[in-house]
Structure formats: C-alpha cells, structure tokens
Amino acid sequence: MARSGLAVLLACAVLILAAANAAPWKPKKVKCHDRKEYPTCIHHQYCPAMCPRSCYMDCQLCRPVCSCDKGGSVCQDPRFVGGDGITFYFHGRKDRDFCLLSDSNLHINAHFIGKRGPNMTRDFTWVQSIAVLFDDHRLYVGAQKTATWDDAVDRIAITFDDEPISLPTEEGARWQSSVVSIVRSSGTNAVTVEVEGMFKITANVVPITEEESRVHRYGVTADDCFAHLDLGFKFYSLTNNVHGVLGQTYREGYVSRVKISSNMPIMGGEDKFSTSHLHAADCKVARFGRGDAGIALVTDPADVKCSSGITGRGIVCKK
Template identity: 70%
Template structure:
C-alpha cells in the first residue's frame, strides 16, 4: 500500500469517527404509539442537524421532525410558530413572566431568563419554565439551572398542584393523575424530554436544552461555564380553544387573526410586551387575560370551513391555519 493510499484511508477513518461522535451527541427519538403506528413504533432516529437537541418522530410520516418547525412551536430566543403558521419572535425581558395563552378555561404563562450583552439594547431571552392553569389545577414544567451540560443528567422539574412529580429516568415512563385521569405525562426520552397531555385540552412536548458554546459564539450570547442557560423548547397543540383566546401565542389561533409582525423583516418581532406581562408565573393577570371568563364558545369545524387543518404534534386534535 502506497503512503498516499494509507494517508487517504487514515483520513477516511478519522472523518468516520468524527461523524459518529457528532451523531452520538444528537438526541435519538422513537415513535411510542405502537397501537396506531405499528409500522413505525420502535424504530430509532437521530434528530436532524438543525435541531439536534429537540425533535420528535412524526409517527404517520415515520421520520424525525424539528419541534420548532410546527404550529405551536416555542424555542430558541424565543421563536414562535403561530397557529396561523407564521413565524415570529417575542423577546420579552429576562426574569419576567409573560402570558403565552389565555382562554376561558386554560391559561399558560412563561418565565423568561436571559442575558444582555454590553452593546445590546435588549435582552437575549429564553423560556425557562411554563405554568398552566386549568380545571382548578396548576401544572408547572421547568428547566433547572446547570453549569456544564450532560444529556444523561435530567434537568426537568415538574409539579402538579404543588406536588413534585418524580418520573423514573426511563424512556416511556408514565405518570397519570389520580385526581384528573385525563392528565398524563410520559418521558419521550430517558432524560430532559416529556410529553404532557390533558385529553380534550392540550398536548405539549417539552425538552430541556442548553445554549452550546457554538451557539454562544455564533450569536454572541456571551454564555460562560457558570451557566449554560438550560431552557425549554416547546411544542403546543390545543383541542378546544374559544375564538376569544389571547396571549402571545394564543391570539394566533383566533379566527380572522391578522398578524401584526413585519413579515419583510429577517426576524419578524411581536411587540406589545406590556399587554402580555404577568405579575408572577401562576398569575392570570396580564392585560389580555381571558381566564375564568365566559368565552365566545368553542370554534366548531363548521365555523372553520375556510381554513386548512392538519395534525401538528402527533396525536388527536387539529392545528388549523388560514
């Protein structure tokens, strides 16, 4: 074997090793619905490069899908994909709480964490936790603060009506409420990823992800080794919203809603921060709160004849866009 051939083979081996190490760093996901999708259940997929830490398997298509590419997605700093399919950003402010959705029987607030660079006029922000109010119940999902990130260490914190929920760190581990059997939480991965569902109300995918060194360098976040700003990337699906729903994300599900963001901008930004600000995480007191009010009624399919409906997060229910 010539020196040139040996060098080429060595290079191929090194490249293959690097590829495998990068692939192993990405999350692996599976379809868990064996009953409805036996053709796909059990197969394992790597998350795509564009969302290596947060994806799920579309069981019908039998392929991994980035959580942030579907209506109801909330991720990054923070990027929203509205119920109308339009992508926009809502920056809010660090260490503050904002109303993501408010309806007569469902209210969702988010706590933002963040950091401001020395030359910045606004905060870099991410969603650290969310609080849900429904049926006289309180559900909390949050990312615990951590310095160095390790995919094998669970950084999820979940509580229901003030009681901490301890799920075994095993993929498929399931918790079901004894007081509200329609509410369940399932680990979609062994650590840092769950699916929460209240039948007839909502289905949520929640992943805890860090700000990586590469992300910090590319976006000039200035993240240090003391705090990797672990945060949530979320996918929401709703089953019974009224047409009076509001909130940063909620308003985009209203019939006839017209987005106010400047679509010609590279990063369309949703304003109106003062309207969505809440006094604390579990307080449904933002200026656009609808919680506890008699709504205008659930939008029936007969009222939505002019919209295009398709499944968002795998499961029952529809996400509709005009």
C-alpha cells in the same frame, strides 16, 4: 516499544470516542411508539442537525421532524410559530413572566431568563419554565439551572397542584392522575403532558452550547449554560376570545401585525402580556376565569373535519 506505543494510541482512541459520545451536541434519538399502526417504523433515528435535541418521529413519514417548525411551537430566542403558521419572535425581558395564552378555561404563562450582550439594546431571552392554569389545577414545567450540560442528567422539574412529580429516567415512563398524563418522550429532559380534550404540550430541556453562544454572541459563560425549554403546543377546545403572545394567533380571522418581510419578525406589546408572577392570570389581555365561551374552535388544521363535509388546512368549524 511498538506494542506499547500501539497500546497508548488505542487507549487515546477509546478516550476520544468516549468523549465524543458524551459530547453535549450529540443528537437525540427518537422513534415511533405506535407499533401496531406503523409496524415498519420501529427503530430509533437521530434528530436532524438543525434541531439535534428537539425533534419527534413523524410515524407516517418514518423520519425525525424538527419540533420547532410546527405551528404552536416556542423555541430558542424565543422563536414562535403561531397557530396561523407564521413565525415571529417575542423577546420580552429576562427575569420576567409573560402570558403565552389566556382563554376562559386555560391560561399559560412563561418565565423568561436571559442576559444582555455588550452593545445590545435588548436582552437575549429564553423560556425557562411555564405555568399552566386550567379548571382549579396548576401545572409547572421548568428547566433547572445547570453549569455544565450532560444529556444523561435529568434537568426537568414538574409539579402538579404544587406536588412534585417524579418519573423514572426511561423513555415511556408515565405518571397519570384522573386529570393529567405525563410521559417521558426520552430517557431524560423531554416529556409530553396531556389533558384530554384540552391540550397537549411537549417540553424539551436544552442548553445553550458554546458554538451557539459564539455564533450568536450570547456571551454564555461556563457557570451557566442557560438551560431552557423548547415547547410544542396543541390545543383542542379554544374559544375565539383567546389571547396571549401565542394564543391570539389561534383566533378566527386573526391578522398578524409582525413585519413578515423582516429577517426577524418581532411581536411587540410587552406591556400587554406581562404578568405579576408565573402563576398569575393578571396580564392586560387575561381571559381566564371569565366564563366567556365565545366560539369553540378546532385548532389543529391537520385534524379538521367539519360536519358539512368540508376539510382542509386552515378550515375552522363553528359549533
């Protein structure tokens, strides 16, 4: 009887551990892929607790860093960190499309999903998908609707020029054309998309967990976990005429109008950024296709080095 009881206990322990390993809150593992440059930083590490699914490995520091804390990020409800480093929120409306960035040769829209909680005057919203227009190309990255979240199931959808892109579900899997490169940054639900000399986008599909719903009173039910995108943007050749919810924050001399002292600084102007559909460059602040070159900017402060020899965070070099 004792042995039988022990066997039952061991079986239960195995089931509990298995359930824990399959839990949706299990942090994602990341690692540094540049073994030549960073030979001592080659092992997987878990994402921090504050961003269990959206982090990257800082190879120089050799530690995971939250993706949503960098300039050019769009995460959560949606929380933006602009090119100027200032954090703000832009809620938009559920089931609507908004212009994140519009420049002469690059336009990015986002489709918002969400729901309205009881006694709320606005929608809770998240970015479900983005459309990127550049040159004569169209890129789509989106989170597929799902009821119950499972990290092992891939819920990311990608098309390029309206053709579906299929990637093996293994870290480092790559699809590449003469224009764009798409690489899985983890086995499922995370990719990096890059067009040389133009942009680099990291996209992670993440759910709203029961705990998040409880804490923030989202009211998310079992039939839809509101899978959405956490996004990171890096731009290489914007002009000083760039606009959009995020794009305007990259302009030289841009002064944010959000109330920084607020617990939740909110960017308004919903009517300016609204588009007729996800692939339309028709918001009121659209710049796409106008051919207004303006001033070419180096938009990543970490990479700035002017010909005059001046370097440093916040420096802008004019061509």
